[in-house]
Amino acid sequence: MKYLKTLLASALALAVSAPVAMAEWQPRKPVEFIIMAGTGGGADQIARLLQGLIEQKGLSSRPFIPINKPGGSGAEALRYMQDKAGDDHTVMMTLNSFYTTPIIQEDLGVDVTQFTPIGLMAMDTFLLWVHTDREDITDLDSYVAAVKGAGLDWKVGGTGSGQEDSVLTAMMEAAFDYEVTYIPFPGGGTVAKNLIGKQIDSTVNNPSEQLAFYEAGDSKPLVQFTGERMAAFPDVPTARELGVDIEYYMQRSVNGPPGMSAEAVEFYTDLFQTLFDSAEWQEFCVSDGLTCDGMLKGGDLASFHASQVEAHKKLIAQVGAGAITGE
Amino acid sequence: MSTRSAELLMAAGLLLLSLGLMWNVTADDLHIGWVEGRGPGAGVWPFWLSGGMALASLWTLVRWFRGATPESRNKAPYIDGQSLGLVLISFAALTVMLLLVHVVGTYIATALFLGFYMRVIGKHAWRSTVSMCVGMVLLIYFLFEWQLTKYLPKGAKAFEDGFLWIDNFRWQYLM
Amino acid sequence: MLDIATLLGAGLLQAFEPLNLMMIFVGCLAGLFIGAMPGLGSVNGVAILLPVTFLVPPTAAIIFLAALYYGAMYGGAVSSITLGIPGASTAVATVFDGRPMAQQGKADQALTAAAVASFIGGTISVVLFTLFAPPLAVFALKFGPQEEFALMVLAFATFIGLGGDDIPKTIFSILLGLVMAAVGFDIISGQPRMIFFDFVELQRGIGFLVLAIGIYGIGEMLWTLENTKGEVRIHAVSSTWKSFKKNLSHVREYLPTTALGSALGFFVGTLPAAGATPASLMSYGLTKTFAKDPDSFGKGNVSGVAAPEAANNAASTGSMLPMITLGIPGSPTTAILLGGMIIWGLRPGPLLFTDRPDFVWGLIGSMYVANFVTVALNLALIPIFVRVLAMPFTILTPIIFILCFVGVFATTDRMFDVWLMLLLGLGGYLMRKLNYPVAPAVLAIVLGPLAERSLRQSLISSRGDVMTFFERPISLTCMLLALALMIYPIWLNVRRRRAGATSGTE
Secondary structure, eight states, X not given: XXXXXXXXXXXXXXXXXXXXXXXXXXXXXOEEEEESSOTTSHHHHHHHHHHHHHHHHTOOXXXXXXXXXXXXXXXXXXXXXXXXXXXXXXXXXXXXXXXXXXXXXXXXXXXXXXXXXXXXXXXXXXXXXXXXXXXXXXXXXXXXXXXXXXXXXXXXXXXXXTSHHHHHHHHHHHHXXXXXXXXXXSSHHHHHHHHHTTSSSEEOOOHHHHHHHHHTTSXXXXXXXXXXXXXXXXXXXXXXXXXXXXXXXXXXXXXXXXXXXXXXXXXXXXXXXXHHHSHHHHHHHHHTTOBOSSOBXXXXXXXXXXXXXXXXXXXXXXXXXHHHHOO | OBHXXXXXXXXXXXXXXXXXXXXHHHHTTOOOSEEXXXXXXXXXXXXXXXXXXXXXXXXXXXXXXXXXXXXXXOOSBSSOHHHHHHHHHHHHHHHHHHHHHHHHOHHHHHHHHHHHIIIIITOOOHHHHHHHHHHHHHHHIIIIIIIXXXXXXXXXXXXHHHHHHHHHHIXXXXX | OHHHHHHHHHHHHHHXXXXXXXXXXXXXXXXXXXXXXXXXXXXXXXXXXXXXXXXXXXXXXXXXXXXXXXXXXXXXXXXXXXXXXXXXXXXXXXXXXXXXXXXXXXXXXXHHHHHHHHHHHHHHHHHHHHHHHHHHHHXXXXXXXXXXXXXXXXHHHHTGGGSOSOHHHHHHHHHHHHHHHTOEEOTTTOOEEOOGGGOGGGGGOOOHHHHHIIIIIIIHHHHHHHHTTTOOOOOXXXXXXXXXXXXXXXXHHHHHHHHHHHHHHHHHHHSTTTOHHHHHHHHHHHXXXXXXXXXXXXXXXXXXXXXXXHHHHHHHHHTHHHHHHHSOOSSHHHHHHHHHHHHTTOOOSTTXXXXXXXXXXXXXXXXXXXXXXXXXXXXXXXXXXXXXXXXOHHHHHHHHHHHHHHHHHHHHOOHHHHHHHHHHHHHHHHXXXXXXXXXXXHHHHHHXXXXXXXXXXXXXXXXXXXXXXXXXXXXXXXXXXXXXXXXXHHHHXXXXXXXXXXXXXX
């Protein structure tokens, strides 16, 4: 009984002192850092790096706790965030399934434009990779010729139907008018390994997933799907240069649930800005082939999300949800 | 209930479960056949394996009618009367504890559960009961909340605020 | 050869640097305790403590995490033996014989066997690692979906004998596990499957731990309560120097098993995507199949503890190989280690051995040292672990229930899974009372997703041609081995019957 009284008294004390504390908002409890993908993937690595940096630099009075919610291509994480509306102690590391999953799973009841945008940490890029032993393939034209020759025997590896690389694969099928067999694997690392082991013929991996094999001379990039050539791959042409209208990125942004309080948004935005500007983060961007020029935040990020949602809706309508979900 | 009737009920129940799973797969519009050039569809694995479960349950039912399994001949009560009370009360207490977690949070719920079990079922002295409860709460707090930075469920807002008020001492004075 | 010796020497020297040595010690100890908690395994330990490692140099960091990984592998056996709850999927097979041994008052012997077998497994595999890393990496690359599926078939074949004597109920249990494994999001088609009552939580699927802790924690405890009428009396064990020496003298009994399990574990561990769980199960299954007294398994045979423990530790070393040489994880834990390496600015891959020999050989050196440290710590702590068994049931039971709840919550961060655990535990208890074996369901839920995925990947890749499994040499070999393993027990039965018939006519 006495315990209960103490509890109630303390609750009261907190309620009274709350307005004073609001002047400079700080988290009162550990912050849930939701990751809408499984452990070991790109989003997970980034979230854990950021968490480590927050701790190392003492940026938050309470720790950030990374929590993976990989269920249903991020559906589980999105639903969780939606149900956390108004919560100031939850933020989420997102990737492109942030856009695609609510479009494909209509009955999920999640509108990501309602989420609170905090900061766009990086843009990841995609390249088209084949094994170095394929000496007959030297550029995009010879690639398309080889694929058309092989027909459905051409195997493209990816991380799962409905994932970013399956969208990109579907875009390529539409642009070059060929059809391939798409084989899903768990995670980009496994895809990369299966390319080197020649279980598949080509992939659209992120640079970080192929870099080790590329440097060892086991795989070669043919095209990059960026606006301009990346510094890490100066000799690889972009699809645009070759007259193919495909440009596709993977966004890595941090967002809060709908209805986060303005003070909390300010705190998190400042925190992630500090992280973005840190030497450690910028180094990571360079070594991992990420594009990190200037952090989008607030209204800019909101309109970025809105335009991306529209773009993905169009893409999915164009290639057909069936082409992405398989079968 | 005798073991014999329990065996029948269980087999029949599992048969229904298997059929329900099969229905669930078809209701989701998953392919349960061979997709040309792609191998089995998304529904093949769960549908046909559930079918296998149904057959296995049927097999058990047939064996029940023939009296082939020892359970189908066993007329002794399914759950021993003497210990039924203990099993029931343990399970009920556990369920109540988990319900309480949603209301009063992990720490109070586990302490109440441990206290109930030790004092009411185990008839241990108050002294050892209370020290065990306190020890357990401290252990969970230290290991999970502190060392492994897990935010365990805290229940309703008032209880969460109470916890945070106490937790604040750690951040202010110990870290 | 001389090269390897020089490099290894440098690596060992590095492992003995004060900071690294301290990392090994703290890592092993922390891992031991995390692994010994039901529910928490190496994955959680490594994931949770990863950010801590940004404060030290990369070599010290990976040494710390690798030591933690080892410690947790040893620790898993502790919870399997003393509480009967596998802390991680890798320790399921240890329950089969470890739990009966504890109930017979031989907990200290089982724990000693687990520690010694783990040590031998770890050491043999690190030696194999040192000698054969590069060629094995090339072999691992040849492992496509077809080979993975064939390996799964082989794994199922090895533990065909694990079920009970009631065939339809055993079949039901296996199938139930396989079907439960399919709940959630299908990565091949991108469609949600069997999302009962539209619980969005089910899209992640039913985790192995939720089922294992439900069945072995909740279900088993209820079962024990009923059968002992609350008088849970496990023979109290007093662990003395004398009993310790006696336990060590038993090592000879399970030495051959351990050596085989180690080699098998290392090999299976090096295959990407397989990991330590199938390794430990295969090791247990093979040991049982080829034992002189297969019937004594599951009733407290010390070889049944040594075989899976040797294999899972060997596999945890083995799974470092594809991580370092190919940059792909062989187990969920190495997936997080891999993430860590990338964050420290090391890029795992074919070039790491030549680019950063200090790092690679420092890690290998630390593996040797970590093995010694964990075995010493573990043996020293046995007297403390066995004291758990001396607690009265009215204290031990609620504590186990509480640990089940906190353990499940800590791994998945959802109360949903805690309730699911309770439900599955109750179901498991009711079924077990009617002689439905539960172990096959637990094993099936671990291997089910891998088996289904690799089967469908292979068939998509071959465009629906089933012959693809028999046209590739490695896959064909696995399939033939699996067939042999399935036929062997039948053949043995027939031979025994014939022998019985002839002796009868005499």
